[in-house]
Amino acid sequence: MNLRIIGCSHRTASVKVREQLAFSPNQVPEALSQLQTRYPGTEAVLLSTCNRMELYIATDEQDHSPSHHDVVEFIAQFHGLNAIDVFEELYERTGEQAIRHLFNVAASLDSMVVGEAQILSQVKKAYELARQGNHAGTFMHTAFQRAIKVARRITSETAIHEKHVSIPSVAVADFARQIFERFDDKCVLVAGAGEMAEETLIYLKAEGANDVRILNRSLERAEALAESHGGRALPWEQLLQELAHADLVVSATSASEPIVNRESLAHVQQHRSDRPIFILDLAVPRNFAPDAGNLPGVYLYSIDDLKDVCESNRKQREAELPKAHRIIEDEAQDFLADLHHRSTGPTIRRLRNLTSELKQAEVERLFNKLDDLSDRQREEIERAFDRVVNKILHPPLESLRAEASKDTHHGLLDALKRLFKLQ
Amino acid sequence: MLWLISGHQLTVSEISTFCIAASYLVALVLEAIRPLWLARARYFLALSFLVAGIVAHLLYLAFVARGAMFSGQGVFVSWADWSLIAALLLVGAATGLMIKRPQNTVAVFLLPMVLVLIGVAELCKEMEPFKGEAIASWGFVHGLALLIGTVSVGLGFSTGIMYLIQSNRLKNKKGPSSGLRLPSLEWLQRFNREALLLSAILLGIGVASGVILGAQPGKELSPTDPAILSSSMMFLWIVGACIFEVVYQPARQGKKVAYVTLANFVFLVLVLTLVLYSGHAGE
Structure with a gap:
């Protein structure tokens, strides 16, 4: 094949x-x-x-x-x-x-x-x-x-x-999962409607997030994202108000300056009674002032924080590569040996049929000549013929199997076909 | 484990607290080396040692109870037995959590407490057993409520420690390491609160049954008894913490509950030390 x-x-x-x-x-x-x-x-x-x-x-x-x-x-x-x-x-x-x-x-x-x-x-x-x-x-x-x-x-x-290696998957699987036990009862706030926000939203939806609120400066884009992935589009002006409800925030807007500073988040946290909030700031430049992460109950991650984990995870995956390659090599060798054995199957079958026919013809000829043999004697003679045939075939077939496992059997297979005139 | 497999007739002398502690210690070491040995075999080996330890623990307590019944004493009426039962409850919780959350490192935080309790049992082996009302019906309720309350405080303490470690790791932007995978903050906070409420209820029952015991005719328990004084203060502290938590919403969140459960534990150790040395239980 x-x-x-x-x-x-x-x-x-x-x-x-x-x-x-x-x-x-x-x-x-x-x-x-x-x-x-x-x-x-x-x-x-x-x-x-x-x-x-x-x-x-x-x-x-x-x-x-x-x-x-x-x-x-x-x-x-x-x-x-x-x-x-x-x-x-x-x-x-x-x-x-x-x-x-x-x-x-x-x-x-x-x-x-x-x-x-x-x-x-x-x-x-x-x-x-x-x-x-x-x-x-x-x-x-x-x-x-x-x-x-x-x-x-x-x-x-x-x-x-x-290990997860993409930013959104690391954010959700490696960080959000350490804070929240489940997502179906959490309020997810998505600020921005770009590719990164969308990709993270897909992961959160897969984890079971139901209550998703999307805010974007362009309400149409927020509505489009809400329409395609499920969620509610809200006006941008409600950002701080929605922050007070949210458990998990994904922020990926293209704002050139932070949209939330420490003071406004501290104020929001007061309204939240210090309930933990997980903020994924996936924007560059950052949407949340870095010092806002020092507030009690605030777990703020920027894209750089996640990148380090992605890189470390990637390295850990690469460290597993030699082991995976060894498995591939073992399996490939095993598969190929099996395949080569199979390729010798038809020739071996034809050879066995040929010798069986020859043996049967000779046995019958002998039985015709010696017609006073008992059933037991006939059986013994037939077995003796079988043993001779098997002993003759054993060494060449063993050699063929050994060669087949190394894929060097083609010459031997050809020789067998020619020597025994196998079609 | 070997004597469990061989199935020959066991005697109490063959199962010592050393055997039990050794099984738990091996399980603890196996859990602690998770960063070095991630294979599932390690998990199953650790679980096997825990289960073997629990079986030995149960057999040991059964032998102790049988011996006490034959000698006409009450069952489980000494500090040693009390500590061993508390250790068994804690190790049961550790095993249950290990089965329910195999991906998390939980047993590492609970098993040291179990080993300490077994150590306390060994130290208190020669102490006089509880007497009189201590082993009668109200005395039994008093002891049992305080026993389960202690276990609950212990569970709250370990989840409190886990919460603080996990919160600190997340604040420092550390991803999950294969070696130390703690439960989520949400789970730890919920467990912590439940442990706090349960300990308040049980310690309340313990204190109330203690008051009933003290009010019985012929009983003169002094309110200045350091054991009574400290356990009453501890109960009031826990009730105060619970009320504060219900009334003031921020107190329910995050580290505050964890700090309260840590304080409870320190309080508990103090109370138990005073109870142990004042001879309170013997009275």
Whole structure:
């Protein structure tokens, strides 16, 4: 079985190229169907995310496999591009290298943020789409199911997925969770309606936040954010009033000066009876005066405070990489040995059938000549023949298995076929 | 643990407070080395030692009770038994929290108190058991309420310490470390308040039953008895703290409750020392 991957990722291609070569979820079944029509007998899985586009192709025989050039041309044609323009952007991985690459991708070791959990579900989805359209055959099933198993093994045996590395995820998971036990009974105030505010809001919603109030100088933008993620848009003038209600504040406005100073927050805290307030100041320049964080019950974090934790978490993830790579190597070796054993299976089966037929013919000839044998004697003779055949076949088959585990069995397999005239 | 597994007939001499304390100490060490050994095996090993210690602890108390019944004495009527029961309640709470919140380092703050109580039990082993009314019905209520109240103050103390550490870490912008993962401030504050209220109620019952005991005919307990004086002051202090907390809302928030529970604990240690040395329980 020949596996080939043609694709591009955040490591090799710019966003512009990745956008040009990306397949939308609706395009994937269509592309796989077209590929199989063009190259019958080809198994294919198409993985397309914002950070990578990879086409996994497997064929029974090397000769029937579409070449690197064929696949690039197919991809380019599908997107209405010139193959020459994108040829250099698309890498190729084959054989063992391709298996290792698939395992690395599924385990998120090749991701832009190493250890991010999303890629595994994207790999599963790509495989599922191929399976539903009958584009994935026995080999793809084996390879992708193994890749998913390897990814799960890495998740359970290393701490690579444990630490959060993006600012909003660190803010919510590493800090807010240390202050609050739950979020469904908390009042969340979002000041600003930009990308950072939105991303943090997504994490808070995922943690169960229900009571979300969004304030922005442009009420329309606050309303749009409230509409898309759930929440209430309020006029900017109510900021201090809303601060008195809030348990958790996400502030990411583009104000050039602090919007809340120590005095106004102290006043707000008096109204709150010193109830703890968690403030995530994700704006640059900062929205809250730094000395406001010294007030009792105020837990104020700026983007720099969170960055340090992100960096430290990233380093901790990287420290787990050697362990994850060792698992990948073990699993790849095991998978390949299994694969090579399987490739010798048909020849071994044919050889066993041949020797069995020969043995049976000779046994019958002998029994015809010696017609006064008892059943027990016949049984003993048949067993003796079986033993001779097995003893003759044992050394060559053992050698074949040993060579197969190192993927150096092709010569021996060929010799066996020629020596025994196996078809 | 080995003698628990082997299943041979146990005698009280084979289970000593040393065995019990050793099991808890190993569990404490295993919890304390969490930063160095993060594997789940460490957690299960620590839990196993705690459970083994609890089984030994229960067996030990059962043997003590059986011995007391045979000799015609009341059951659990000495300072040593009282300390061992308080230690058992605390270790039960530590184990429950460890199971409920496996991601948090809680046992490290509770087990030292358990070991201290076992140490107190060992020191008080030779002291005279409680007598007369101390072991009769009101005396039993008096002792039990003060016992559970003490455990409650102890729990409040440890969550108070955890609150102050966690609050200090967060004020200093420190992220969660794999080694010391404390519960959230919200949980600690709630637990702290509940411990404070429970201790107020139980100490109230303890003081009230003590007054009833003192009012019984032929009983002449002096109001200037340092044990009575200090425990009454402690009760008034806790009631005052609770009233202040209910009336003045900022007192309910954050560090203030934690400081109150720490003060309660200091008070409690003082009261227990006075009770122990005044011979109050023996009367």
